[in-house]
Amino acid sequence: MKTAPVRLTSRMKFLIRSFFKTLRIILGPVMLFKERVTRPVGLIRPQTEQGLIDQQCDSLVLYHYKTCPFCMKVRQEMRRLTLPIQRIDAQPEGSDREALRQGGGLAKVPCLRITDAAGGTQWLYDSDKIVAYLRGRFSAGSIAA
Secondary structure (H helix, E strand, O other), rough: OOOOOOOHHHHHHHHHHHHHHHHHHHHHHHHHHHHHOOOOOOOOOOHHHHHHHHHHHHHHHEOOOOHHHHHHHHHHHHHHOOOEEEEEEEEOOOOOHHHHHHHOOOOOOOEEEEEEOOOOOEEEEEEHHHHHHHHHHHHHOOOOO
C-alpha cells in the first residue's frame, strides 16, 4: 500500500521558517565571532608574486552568505592563501542573488564565479570543490603566470 506524501500547511511552513530564522539570528553572531577568532595567518609572498595573484583574483567572485558555515570555510581558505577575491552577499533577495541564479543556475552558496581570459564564465559550487580549486591554483609553488 502506498502512503500519501506529507503536505505542509502554510502555518507549518511559517513555523518552520520562523524557527530557522530565529536560530540564524541567535547563532549568526556567534559563528561570525568564531570565524574572526580562528582567522588563519595568510601566506606571505614576494611582492611581485602577490601582485600577479592579485591580478588573477580580479577574475574571481565569491557569492556567499555571511553566516553559512560552508561559506566560512571558503573565506578562511581565501585568507590562508591571501587571496583578495571579491565577495558578494547573495542572501538578501535582489540583483546579486538574481545574478547568481541566472549565471550559475542555482541560488546556492558558496559559489565561485570564474571568468577566463576569453570572457567565458564557469560557476563552481560546493565548498570542498572551491577550496580544492583555490589550493590547486594559488598554493605556494603552484602559481601560474
